[in-house]
Amino acid sequence: DTGVSQDPRHKITKRGQNVTFRCDPISEHNRLYWYRQTLGQGPEFLTYFQNEAQLEKSRLLSDRFSAERPKGSFSTLEIQRTEQGDSAMYLCASSPRQGVIYEQYFGPGTRLTVT
Amino acid sequence: AQTVTQSQPEMSVQEAETVTLSCTYDTSESDYYLFWYKQPPSRQMILVIRQEAYKQQNATENRFSVNFQKAAKSFSLKISDSQLGDAAMYFCAYRYAYSGGGADGLTFGKGTHLIIQP
Numbered sequence: 472d473t474g475v476s477q478d479p480r481h482k483i484t485k486r487g488q489n490v491t492f493r494c495d496p497i498s499e500h501n502r503l504y505w506y507r508q509t510l511g512q513g514p515e516f517l518t519y520f521q522n523e524a525q526l527e528k529s530r531l532l533s534d535r536f537s538a539e540r541p542k543g544s545f546s547t548l549e550i551q552r553t554e555q556g557d558s559a560m561y562l563c564a565s566s567p568r569q570g571v572i573y574e575q576y577f578g579p580g581t582r583l584t585v586t
Numbered sequence: 587a588q589t590v591t592q593s594q595p596e597m598s599v600q601e602a603e604t605v606t607l608s609c610t611y612d613t614s615e616s617d618y619y620l621f622w623y624k625q626p627p628s629r630q631m632i633l634v635i636r637q638e639a640y641k642q643q644n645a646t647e648n649r650f651s652v653n654f655q656k657a658a659k660s661f662s663l664k665i666s667d668s669q670l671g672d673a674a675m676y677f678c679a680y681r682y683a684y685s686g687g688g689a690d691g692l693t694f695g696k697g698t699h700l701i702i703q704p
Contacts, residue, residue, distance in 0.1 A: 475630075504691060513590075513677050514631075516691025527690050562631070573619055573681055575692060577631040 475578035477563050483584045484553055491549045492581045496565030503546050504575060505538055506562040507531065514562055520546060553585045588613040590680050592695035599668045600703045606653075607663045607698045609678030617683035620654065621692065622663045626674040634676070637661065639683070665700075673702045 476495045484490050496503050501522050506514035517536070519527040522543035532538075535553075540546040550557055560582050564575040589612045599605035611620070622634040637645045637654050645652050649666045665672055679692040 502690075506691070511696070513679075513694030513696050514692070516693070519690045529691065573683075574621075574633060574636065576633075577623075579630040 475563055475565055475576055477561075477578040477581050479581055480579060481582045481584075483586065486553055486555060486585055488553055489549065489551045490553060490583065491547055492561055492563075492583075494546045494548070494563030494578060496545070496563070497567075497576055499568065500565035500576070501543065501568045502566040502575075503540055504564040504566075505546070505548050506564065508560040508562055508580070509558075517548075550583075553583075555585050558583055558585045588615070588618075588680050588682070588693050590678050590693050590695040592678055592698050594698045595696070596699040596701065598701040598703060599665075601668055601670060603668055604664060604666045605668055605700065607665075607676050607678075607700065609661045609663070609695055611659050611661065611678070611680050611693075613659070613680065613682075615682055619681045619683060620652075620661045621679040621681070622650070622652070622661075623677045623679060623694075624672075624674045625677065625697070631677070635663065668702050670702050670704060673700060675699055 478493045503520045505517040508514040517532050518538050520540040535551045538548045560580040562580045563578045566575045591610045618639045620637045623631045624634050625631045635647045635650050651664045653662045675697045677697045678695040681692050
């Protein structure tokens with residue numbers, strides 16, 4: 472088990488473009504979370520999946536953001552019409568089906584820069 | 587809504603010494619979990635220690651221990667025998683014990699930058 476992986480690790484895009492990030496959770500983890508972390512701040516919760524169902528969405532997740540988790544495996548986070556304020560580190564985390572289910576394991580993040 | 591406050595943006599400690607990082611939180615709930623996460627430079631966040639609110643005994647993991655004061659809503663992290671590898675951002679985080687209603691995500695503080703002086 473190699474842990475939570477995210478791709479790409481870095482993304483530079485121009486304002487107005489669409490971007491998509493991918494997260495692969497630890498295998499057999501049925502819960503998957505997306506967070507956003509801006510410079511000098513702690514991560515902020517964006518959304519949460521249990522299997523393929525998106526169960527929670529933060530008010531931070533504007534209409535330009537959409538997340539999916541088809542088949543309950545990997546997840547994608549898409550940002551449409553990017554703005555400079557979207558520049559941040561986007562973190563993915565997963566937690567297991569059994570045992571310490573509230574413990575979240577984080578990936579390395581995708582750093583987005585919008586120019 | 588719950589909030590987590592870390593009042594020390596930066597702390598510095600000599601190698602082999604002990605350092606305590608502070609965290610306070612605000613919640614109206616009685617069942618919750620508290621965590622300390624470590625984020626080394628350009629590396630992913632890892633869990634250092636966790637505490638269940640219903641447990642009175644303070645959690646300990648090797649050189650890391652917490653002082654959990656439920657009534658005061660305080661959750662400090664003590665690192666004993668500090669090592670160079672402990673240098674990182676440390677985040678305190680809160681999670682409500684039950685699912686639903688926006689409770690599943692972690693609420694983080696702003697972090698404390700820990701510097702280890704050799």
